[in-house]
Amino acid sequence: DAKTTQPTSMDCAEGRAANLPCNHSTISGNEYVYWYRQIHSQGPQYIIHGLKNNETNEMASLIITEDRKSSTLILPHATLRDTAVYYCIVRPFGNEKLTFGTGTRLTIIP
Amino acid sequence: DAEITQSPRHKITETGRQVTLACHQTWNHNNMFWYRQDLGHGLRLIHYSYGVHDTNKGEVSDGYSVSRSNTEDLPLTLESAASSQTSVYFCASSDQTGREAFFGQGTRLTVV
Numbered sequence: 001d002a003k004t005t006q007p008t009s010m011d012c013a014e015g016r017a018a019n020l021p022c023n024h025s026t027i028s029g030n031e032y033v034y035w036y037r038q039i040h041s042q043g044p045q046y047i048i049h050g051l052k053n054n055e056t057n058e059m060a061s062l063i064i065t066e067d068r069k070s071s072t073l074i075l076p077h078a079t080l081r082d083t084a085v086y087y088c089i090v091r092p093f094g095n096e097k098l099t100f101g102t103g104t105r106l107t108i109i110p
Numbered sequence: 111d112a113e114i115t116q117s118p119r120h121k122i123t124e125t126g127r128q129v130t131l132a133c134h135q136t137w138n139h140n141n142m143f144w145y146r147q148d149l150g151h152g153l154r155l156i157h158y159s160y161g162v163h164d165t166n167k168g169e170v171s172d173g174y175s176v177s178r179s180n181t182e183d184l185p186l187t188l189e190s191a192a193s194s195q196t197s198v199y200f201c202a203s204s205d206q207t208g209r210e211a212f213f214g215q216g217t218r219l220t221v222v
Binding site for chain 2: 044045049093094097102
């Protein structure tokens with residue numbers, strides 16, 4: 001699976017948009033970008049995934065650059081409950097294993 | 111609602127004892143996974159299964175075993191518990207598309 005690079009930590013003011021970057025410069029054509037988050041002491045939670053088009057769901061938006069070498073997860077109106085570690089994962093379609101890196105620790109500031 | 115549950119949530123055991131952690135899912139998912147999480151290492155894959163009677167080793171499988179006798183359960187066994195296996199253990203499941211994995215709430219295991 002392609003390796004990802006994420007900032008170790010980020011802060012965001014409550015109510016503002018949180019933009020979490022992820023670099024995956026060695027991504028292959030058949031690999032998807034997945035985002036999960038882990039709120040303190042809980043199991044990871046799926047957020048969103050995409051291949052090359054931008055994606056949006058009720059939780060977040062995923063913006064993937066045209067060359068697919070990087071992506072940004074956007075939480076449009078961050079709340080205190082969004083404080084968590086966010087993991088960016090790339091893996092091929094059909095490969096069900098998830099390989100977690102160290103992620104970005106996002107802290108929402110009141 | 112479908113769910114994935116782990117038991118026990120907390121366990122303390124002695125070095126050398128055999129320990130089994132339970133994972134039960136009602137999603138009817140084919141794929142099930144066990145991870146451990148330690149400070150400084152993130153989540154690491156121990157074992158996984160793509161269906162009944164199928165098991166595979168992950169990156170940190172030494173000292174652990176699993177068996178899959180039905181779709182719903184993937185118990186994780188520590189054959190002879192060691193202090194290095196003190197950790198938080200997470201079970202997960204997903205369907206065959208692998209689109210979204212669902213994680214349990216974790217089991218905190220302490221080996222003394």
